[in-house]
Amino acid sequence: MLLSIFLCIARCATESAGIGGFVTFGFDYKGSKQKLLTSLSIIVKTPPPQNSNVDSTVVQPTGYWIVATPTHHELVVSVKAPEGVIIEPQTHFIQYPFQSNIDFKIVGFSAIGQISTAQPDGSLIKVLSPLTVEVTNGKDITLTSTTSDGTYNIGPLPPGEYTVSLK
DSSP states (O other): OHHHHHHHHHHHHHHHHOEEEEEEESSOOOSOHHHHHTTOEEEEEOOTTTOOEEEEEEOOTTSEEEEOOOSOSEEEEEEEOOTTEEEESSEEEEESSOOSOOOEEEEEEEEEEEOEEEOTTSOEEEOOSOOEEEEEOSSOEEEEEOOTTSEEEEEEEOSSOOEEEEO
């Protein structure tokens, strides 16, 4: 009898604790890990077509996050990150019972930009035709094309210094 009460208490405590996991780094990041981790938010929603917000939380400096146990039985969990931070997987689809950590990994960063041309009066005009953008760190070369509004996004890139040029 005492054992079954203990098991119920342990199970009930686990169920009411919430869902959570970790955000980790998939590479040797030299910057402030705590600053980057606390810039991330975990977003919990119901699956499509509802996409209703259920809960959200900021990732702790240790990479750990937790939200209260939701009443929904199917959820979509994702990470909202600053532009250029690449996280895998982008989302987790989970179902009740929620029994394991829901983990994410920062796998790198993107080189993001927009190509413009300077006019004689000093104003800038977006380049509307596609151009090839090359990003290199001296060893590796990555190519992409600009979109119709002149923007580009290349990544994930390993940490380091890069040169961006047009080809």
